[in-house]
Amino acid sequence: MNRIAVIIGAVMLASCDAEPTGNTTITATRARMEPYVAVPPETLPRGTAAQRAALSPPGPPISRDLLAHGRNRYDTFCAPCHGVAGNGDGVVVQRGFPPPPSFHTGAQQALTRARIVEVTTEGVGTMYAFAERVPPEDRWAIASYIKALQLSQSFPIDQLPDDLRRQVEQ
């Protein structure tokens, strides 16, 4: 019995010795370094010229279609944390993610569309960037919708046209 165990042990050790040959190739491949190419001065490292143009202010004019599209994209990508109404209480936050500030308070009300687009592109604090998932046109649509969301909660009722005010006050 003992002798068999010794033989099995010896065979296993032998196969251990044989392994590194296979591994060396993988390790050597992983270790190969690409030369570092510095970004030339006066150039922007990311995106094409068309993408950058799509991101520059003032952005597209606000229209009903743009807002409808923005609402659709906001509900998909932003509401999980910011909440459908922008109160910072989305389902991800209810599961423990650090809450974003409500869009209806303080400095958040003064956010410009351009700033919202910038934050969506680059991320901020604990919020990751959406550059890979949300194309620039959609970022403007979302930013426009967030501004509309803010207005929906803060527009002074006495400045509404009479017919709208009656509806709101009903």
Ligand code: HEC
């Ligand atoms: C995973 C959760 C999460 C998602 C999804 C998310 N955000 Fe945020 N967002 C946050 C958090 C958290 C903060 C606060 C970050 C901080 O200050 O550390 C924040 C902050 C912001 C701010 C405030 C920036 C400022 O200058 O104060 C804006 C604007 C914003 N998010 C827009 C968006 C938009 C637009 C989307 C959808 C494309 C989105 N967020 C999706 C979590 C999220």
